[in-house]
Amino acid sequence: MTARSALGMVGSPARAVRRAWRRIPRAGRACFVIAFVNVAIWSVIVPPFQVPDEISHFSYAQYFAETGSPPPNNPNDSQYSLQEYSALDGLNFFNVIGTTFDRGVFTVPENQQLRAELAGSNPLKNAGAATPATNQPPLYYMLEAVPYWLSPSNDIFARLALMRLLSALMAAATVLAIFLFLRELVPRTPWTWTVGALMVAFQPMFAFIGAGVQADNLLYLGSALTFLALARAWRRGLTTRRALAVGGALGIGMMAKLTFLALVPGAVFMLALLAWQRRGEGRGRAFAMLAAGVGVAALPILLYALANVTVWDRPSALNGALTTATSAAGTGSSAVTWHEIFDYTWELYLPKLSFLNHAFFTGYGYPLWSVWLRGAVGRFGWLDYGFPAWVYTDFQRLVYVLAALSVLGLWRVRRALRQGVVVILGFGAMMLGLLVVIGYEGARATATTNYLFPQARYLFPLLALYALAIVLITKALPRRWAPVLGALLVALALAHNLFAQTVTISRYYG
């Protein structure tokens, strides 16, 4: 092989990426850059490890980077490396989370003490025990191992900062995927693609999670890519290549986080519907396309299972992940029944009906507002700070207005809806799958914990549908006024994001 051909092989993927980048509309590229800069700003504002579960996700990635394998869940080890423990201690982490007054490093002597604690602390020693993240598939952590090692410094905070930038890239890619998703579904009004994508980019909880080392970021990206691949296959017709794209997106999502499994039945259902639409080209070909998509989706899972029991020497093919998620919750009289799971799931989204025997959210208010809306408006940190109460009340009023506008928007696009039955059924099934799984896990959590399990971010795999809902809202107004509403909504999101950042600065530095 000549040097020139070798260089050509390296250069061709880069050229392909460049070509693909250039094919994206300018506005889409701008949305990507804007989302990246915004999340990167967040990643500097939020102190190390203050994104929910960041300590566990960092620990997994660090273990993978240092050893080349996922944590073995060895009960004799500790959850985090000595280096991470030193950092957490020096940052006053365990006092800061969940409180109002405690702060991290505020003075130069504290910073010097932190540096002294970190000096000589081993990045691997003692780590390897189970954390909330260790049963998750490894793709996100494998990717985060790259910036970990690329870091020019062994300093844990330098590595964390670079790893956070990779998460920011994933968040930006999610926004771009949503832009392209809207391009498929509303091709005649290009300005709505920008509005929908920017609304996601400036959703402060999305940006806040994007700022941290958190596997949710790859989950959101995998979900957005799945919605994009399915929308593309629906609009342009399913081909083997597009079926492979759907399978690839599903594979990324499943290897990112187990939560993604909730979307898989709906996505496969939609893929099957799309294949059914192509039966005129021969049933064998239609089935082959479906099989190609499902096969590509299953491939990384099979490889992961194989690696678990061979290379990584873990106890079972899926490391007990599904067993943990599906085994009986609670024992004896405290065991969670299917009846309770149904009641819990219903009450989590809808008003409690008189014939539902169990009341799960007494004292929390109606979860639609208290969990989902408040959480989406902003419950930051380790759920320990947010906006003043009036902000949530005002947003609730705004939701009433936007809901009314969306009904009007639905009415105005009713003809287009008739053509999109497959999309409505498919995306509806994916949404339902996620809502049910959140309810299922939340009900099971009641057997073991006292805290409220559901968080608004669990719905973020549906961000593509949120963007679509925003587009629908703008469609409520006549054509001349719709862009004005779109601009106002983005301006509101921009302000929301800005004030979320100032609240964060006052929480940790003020």
Place this chain on the structure above:
Amino acid sequence: MRVRIALGLALLATLIGFLIDMSGSAPRLAGGDRIHWPAPDPAVAVAPPGSRMCVEGTILPGDAASMLIAIHGANRLPRITTTFTDTAGALLARGVLPAGAVESSAVTIALHRPAHAPSAVGSLCLRGGGRATLVYDGVTGIGTTTVNGVDQPGSPAIIYYRRGSETWWSLLGALDLRFGLGKATIFGDWTLPVIALAALALFAGVVRLLLAELG
């Protein structure tokens, strides 16, 4: 034109909101002794009448003008003197709680120290007059706290406040310093101004994009 006007008005409203937010005045934290506040454990240190309770190896923030600490033991507390000495024994700050203050989980003691003094590591000591045994709340099994040289079960929780009431504008210098601490060494005093400029550029970029696509 409609989009331009709507965006202009929305951004003006955001700017006004931001200015109002930044101009809000309130007492601002200077730091704490890294013991959980409010104190979860009662009686982590017990000081008999006239004895001296000292927290060793603690940090006094440079901008601390008062401290809050949980003290019980008498409905009306005796006069309590507070001193902070650095590791070399030099007196850096002192304060006096006049007799008659109500026992509470957040007793405020004003501190007197030179303006713009740097933060320092040292010993914080409180000595109560009168005949009351003073009981301090905090966290057990943490830190080094003594009463007349005898180790105590835990350390009291303390938080420090800056002088008076301040707007965020007047706190910008402190925010700038704090923003660069507890992070990768590449971050420093430059970080907050650069973040502010980046946020401004982001606003400009979004406006430009919206005008190009919607206008």
